[in-house]
Amino acid sequence: MPITETDTTVVLTHPENQKSTVTILKYGATVYSWKLDGKEQLWLSSAAKLDGSKPVRGGIPLVFPVFGKCTDSVNHPELSQLPQHGLARNSTWEFLGQTTESPLTVQFGLYPEIANSELTKIWNYDFELILSVELGVDYLKTAIEVTNPLKATRELSFNWLFHTYLHVEDVEDTMVANLAGSNTYDQLLQESYTEVQPVIGFHEELDRIYRNVNPERVIQVVDKGHPLHSVKRSNLPDAVVWNPWIEKSKGMGDFEPKDGYLKMVCVEPGHVHDFVTLKPGAKWEAFQLLYKDELNYQAL
Structure with missing residues (x-):
């Protein structure tokens, strides 16, 4: 069967290759x-919680409606009270079923009535999220639709991010290419x-937001000149690149093994340097595409 559903997960198996699969946890609609x-492309902590008790450490957590911790309590008082990265990864999504057979695609939905009630009490906005997960024979596409319902009485402002943990063999042999020339905010140096x-x-902790990256640029993760991952973005102008390194890994209880930072790098397409704002009845769409490609170095 191309789609297997349990109480907590949905597994897609590509009809042309039984060893190509994607597993999504309904909690957070997290691809983990x-x-x-047969070869794993994502990094997942061995201590990741897959029981709905907390967001998943690894895979592709979904960040909405705020990236990081909002510190602007004057202009965004409700967002500033939400936990880091918002409520989407802290809520159980509804499995909406299969939408197409070829390519194999399923959808998940989230709206205030089923979202984490403790957090929607804090951030009491109308919203509708639909996540599409598309499994190709050689790619994975995750697409999001955010709608501010027509019934809403105010504008909806939000960040979005695919917090993608990519697996690498050795991060010290790994480089991320095609971000030269981008405006960068270094979150460690501020x-x-x-x-x-x-x-x-990567030779120490790294946490940077690359802002307004040329939409035509394909971000590539490269190991000793060999491309491991290619990341294409649509309507996601920013890209976060992150590796926690030694000390930060030690401080995260759900990050295991502690030297797991050597096996991962986060390349996270998003819209985080400012907010998307939707009037009632408006919709915003975006996607990331993870795939294999030839080395495609793009200079300044």
Whole structure:
């Protein structure tokens, strides 16, 4: 069967290759495994909670309606009271079923009536989210639709991010390419600058937001000149690149093994440097596409 549903998960199996699968946890609508011909493409902590007790550490958590922790309590008082990364990854989504057979696609929905009630009491807005997960023979596409319902009485402002943990063999041999020339905010230095390095290497903790990245640019994760992952974005102008390294990994209880930072890098397409704002009745759509490609180096 191409689709297997349990009480907590949905598993897609590609009809042309039984070893290509994707597993989605209904809690958070989090993709926590994507295998291409049997080889895992995502990183998942061995201590990740898959029982709905907390957001998943690894895979592709969904960040909405706020990225990080909102500190602007004047302009966004409700958002500032939400936990880090909002409520989507803390809520159980409704499985809406299969939408197409080829490519194999399913959808999940989230709206205030079923979202985490403790958090919707804090952030009391109307919203409708539909996540589409599409499994190709050699790619994974995750697409989001955010609607501010016509019945809403006010504008909806939000961030969105696919918090994608990609598996690598050794992060010290790994580079992220095609972000040179981008306006960058370094969250560790708390400084903005233009990225001048042709590739991003990893030898210490790194946490950067690349803002308004050229939409034509394909971000690539490269290991010793060999492309491991290619990331294409639609309507997601920003990209966060993150690796916690040694000390931060030690401080996260659900990050295991503690040297797991060597096996992962987060490349996270999103809309986070400012807010998307929708009037009642308006809809916003975006997607990320993870796939394999030839080395496609794009200079400044």
